[in-house]
Amino acid sequence: xxxxRRINGPPGSTMPPVFEDDAGQPEVKxxxxxxxxxxxxxxxxLKTGVTPSASGSAYLEFEKSNxxxxxxxxxxxxxxxxxxxxxxxxFSPHIVLSAHVKYAPFATKQRRGYLRDPSERDLGTxxxxxxxxxxxxxxxxxxxxxxxxxxxxxxxxxxASKSQGDETWDMMNALSGCITVASAALADAGIDxxxxxxxGVAALVQDAGDDSTPRIVVDPIPxxxxxxxxxxxxxxxxxxxxxxxxWFKGDLPASDAGLYTQLVENGIQASRNANRVLVExxxxxxx
Amino acid sequence: MxxxxxxxxxxxxxxxxxxxxxxxxxxxxxxxYLLRTLSPDSPGQQPTRNNGRSPxxxxxxxxxxxxxxxxxxxxxxxxGDTTVICGVRxxxxxxxxxxxxxxxxxxxxxxxxxxxxxxxxxxxxxxxxVPNIEMATGCAPQFLPGVPPTxxxxxxSTRVYSLLHxxxxxxxxxxxxxYTPEKGGREGSGMEVEGEEGEQEEEEEQxxxxxxxxxxxxxxxxxxFDGNPFDAAWAAVLAALRDTELPVARWDPDREMVVCRxxxxxxxxxxxxxxxxxxxxxxxxxxxxxxxxxxxRHWILLDPDRSEEGLCKEVVTVVVDCSEGExxxxxxxxxxxTVIGRELIRGFIGVAEGRWREVKEAMGN
Numbered sequence: 119x120x121x122x123r124r125i126n127g128p129p130g131s132t133m134p135p136v137f138e139d140d141a142g143q144p145e146v147k148x149x150x151x152x153x154x155x156x157x158x159x160x161x162x163x164l165k166t167g168v169t170p171s172a173s174g175s176a177y178l179e180f181e182k183s184n185x186x187x188x189x190x191x192x193x194x195x196x197x198x199x200x201x202x203x204x205x206x207x208x209f210s211p212h213i214v215l216s217a218h219v220k221y222a223p224f225a226t227k228q229r230r231g232y233l234r235d236p237s238e239r240d241l242g243t244x245x246x247x248x249x250x251x252x253x254x255x256x257x258x259x260x261x262x263x264x265x266x267x268x269x270x271x272x273x274x275x276x277x278a279s280k281s282q283g284d285e286t287w288d289m290m291n292a293l294s295g296c297i298t299v300a301s302a303a304l305a306d307a308g309i310d311x312x313x314x315x316x317x318g319v320a321a322l323v324q325d326a327g328d329d330s331t332p333r334i335v336v337d338p339i340p341x342x343x344x345x346x347x348x349x350x351x352x353x354x355x356x357x358x359x360x361x362x363x364x365w366f367k368g369d370l371p372a373s374d375a376g377l378y379t380q381l382v383e384n385g386i387q388a389s390r391n392a393n394r395v396l397v398e399x400x401x402x403x404x405x
Numbered sequence: 406m407x408x409x410x411x412x413x414x415x416x417x418x419x420x421x422x423x424x425x426x427x428x429x430x431x432x433x434x435x436x437x438y439l440l441r442t443l444s445p446d447s448p449g450q451q452p453t454r455n456n457g458r459s460p461x462x463x464x465x466x467x468x469x470x471x472x473x474x475x476x477x478x479x480x481x482x483x484x485g486d487t488t489v490i491c492g493v494r495x496x497x498x499x500x501x502x503x504x505x506x507x508x509x510x511x512x513x514x515x516x517x518x519x520x521x522x523x524x525x526x527x528x529x530x531x532x533x534x535v536p537n538i539e540m541a542t543g544c545a546p547q548f549l550p551g552v553p554p555t556x557x558x559x560x561x562s563t564r565v566y567s568l569l570h571x572x573x574x575x576x577x578x579x580x581x582x583x584y585t586p587e588k589g590g591r592e593g594s595g596m597e598v599e600g601e602e603g604e605q606e607e608e609e610e611q612x613x614x615x616x617x618x619x620x621x622x623x624x625x626x627x628x629x630f631d632g633n634p635f636d637a638a639w640a641a642v643l644a645a646l647r648d649t650e651l652p653v654a655r656w657d658p659d660r661e662m663v664v665c666r667x668x669x670x671x672x673x674x675x676x677x678x679x680x681x682x683x684x685x686x687x688x689x690x691x692x693x694x695x696x697x698x699x700x701x702r703h704w705i706l707l708d709p710d711r712s713e714e715g716l717c718k719e720v721v722t723v724v725v726d727c728s729e730g731e732x733x734x735x736x737x738x739x740x741x742x743t744v745i746g747r748e749l750i751r752g753f754i755g756v757a758e759g760r761w762r763e764v765k766e767a768m769g770n
Contacts, residue, residue, distance in 0.1 A: 123553050123554045123559055124537050124554060124559075124562065125535055125536060125537055125562050125563070125566055126535070127532055127533075127535035127620055127622065128498055128502070128503065128531055128532040128533065128620060129504060129532075130498055130499075130501075130502025130503055130504070131502060132496035132497060132498045132502075132620045133496060133497050133498075133499075133662075133663075134496050134497075135495065135496070135497060135652055135654065135663075135665040136662065136663070136664050136665065137652070137664065137665050137666070137667055138664050138665065138666055138667070168488070168628065168629060169488075169543070169544060169628060169629040170486045170629065170631065171486065171544065171545040171546065171629065171630060171631060171711065172543055172544075172545070172546070172629075175629075189473070189474040189475060192473075194542070194628050196542065196543035196544065197543075198543055198546055198549065218550045218551065220542070220550060222490070222492065222539075222624065222626050223492065223494070223537070223539075223622065223624040224473060224475060224476040224479065224492025224493075224494055224622075224624050225475060226475060227475060229494055229496065229622060232537065232539065232554075264543065264549055266542060266543035266549070266550055268542045268626060268628070270473070270490060270626065270628075271473055271474070271475060272475075274475070
């Protein structure tokens with residue numbers, strides 16, 4: 119049943135444009151190698167206070183990749199609260215977090231609908247867990263806070279038309295960005311946290327070429343590598359040395375336990391780097 | 406600070422405990438406060454609003470385009486604390502998917518008035534423009550996600566939709582995808598049998614035909630909301646449409662689908678530059694009876710912000726286009742109240758012309 123509260127367009131289904139050279143020939147990923155050091159994250163731009171009517175807000179943008187066709191991630195986050203819970207809700211001794219992540223319809227290659235799909239709900243849940251570890255929740259009994267993130271642009275390769283499965287890896291980067299931007303917005307709203315939490319991603323990738331061995335990089339862009347074997351997104355509190363959320367996806371041999379720890383360590387390193395930007399940004403606004 | 410507050414003075418309270426600072430008073434009792442600042446005591450003083458603007462002053466507008474790479478056209482518009490992002494994305498609608506499709510009887514080379522009118526009708530009949538406004542982004546405390554679109558969001562989408570069609574902004578001819586069948590026809594066998602008739606058919610098939618249309622999904626996202634959403638949204642739609650470039654599309658008879666070529670994107674044809682200009686009417690007596698306009702002073706506040714919108718019932722929106730030299734009015738909308746009559750609307754169109762020049766400058770080219 120069509121959504122009668124929105125304008126739905128023509129009854130027949132529309133198709134996104136298909137380009138001539140998409141068909142048949144395999145996608146060429148060569149010449150698109152990563153040129154950052156394996157432990158370097160992309161530059162990011164963070165700004166708080168973009169939505170004056172909200173209690174706290176922040177905007178995060180990742181640098182565009184050196185290849186012009188990969189867009190940088192753009193996120194806008196608003197925080198509303200703490201405010202009293204509605205009368206109907208049961209008593210809560212601590213603050214009730216609700217995190218909401220939504221892709222804008224024009225954020226990705228495929229047009230997104232207005233209703234949240236499962237992957238967006240998934241992002242929301244992970245974000246909520248990551249933040250719950252940072253907020254001092256029992257300072258606000260019987261209250262709630264809403265964290266709303268709009269992904270204005272996802273970092274996806276616009277040209278690569280057949281990068282199937284990349285979406286799952288893109289979600290990792292999106293989540294790490296969400297954690298960082300939400301942390302900035304929470305600080306902007308003046309909600310007490312034990313520390314600033316930031317997100318970082320590390321991935322085990324295989325580059326093009328037959329002789330290359332898998333290696334670990336941070337802040338991966340899937341289209342820059344032949345294949346992503348596994349990725350892990352970490353939310354990390356640097357001063358307390360705590361991980362509040364860990365999300366691992368992929369396919370790794372169980373025999374090599376060291377690989378997992380290495381991935382996590384690299385993720386933590388990426389998160390530390392992001393945290394430095396975060397702290398600097400918050401310092402600028404207070405001074 | 407407290408003593409300097411002019412609005413607090415007439416309360417007659419001498420105790421310092423009963424005087425408030427300006428922002429506190431503005432929040433507690435917004436209507437008398439705004440009334441006070443609009444009607445200054447001494448005649449030399451200019452009436453100002455809470456936000457420091459004079460009644461006929463609008464917020465400066467800033468427009469950025471092409472900042473999104475996944476959309477075919479995009480814009481970011483901010484006026485004061487209202488920020489809107491608009492992305493336009495084209496998708497293809499094959500004519501076989503249009504239930505009420507009537508074959509096009511024009512040709513590719515028709516450039517006359519008639520064809521333009523026909524294209525405009527196609528836009529409306531086949532529903533090729535799909536504007537939607539998303540406000541549930543936490544852009545203001547009353548717009549939280551997880552609920553269906555608010556009445557405001559629905560009205561705004563519909564207003565943008567009807568203005569897009571009404572003002573004829575998009576040139577529908579740019580949305581058609583043509584195909585000229587090659588000589589020799591695809592049904593060679595049928596021709597051989599039927600002889601003369603078949604040849605006639607072949608002749609007819611030489612005419613280029615429309616095989617698909619571009620559908621423009623126009624999505625707007627409010628990042629920050631501080632009043633006057635329609636003006637900002639409309640400016641964003643217009644800027645994004647002017648920025649839109651669609652790939653060159655052609656029909657591939659072998660694959661029976663439309664394919665696009667990379668590079669050489671074509672700019673969408675946009676007619677005119679209609680600009681929306683809104684104002685709210687602020688009344689001296691908040692709860693005056695209907696028709697009792699006598700003695701109830703009013704102010705017309707151009708480009709109202711969120712707090713002013715809450716205090717005003719009557720809102721007027723005029724869409725003007727001065728790009729053809731003379732001013733053309735594309736739409737007039739007025740809701741609530743009885744203050745604005747013919748004379749005031751005529752005067753207001755002059756104000757809108759001023760706004761048109763501001764927006765034109767911000768749009769560049």
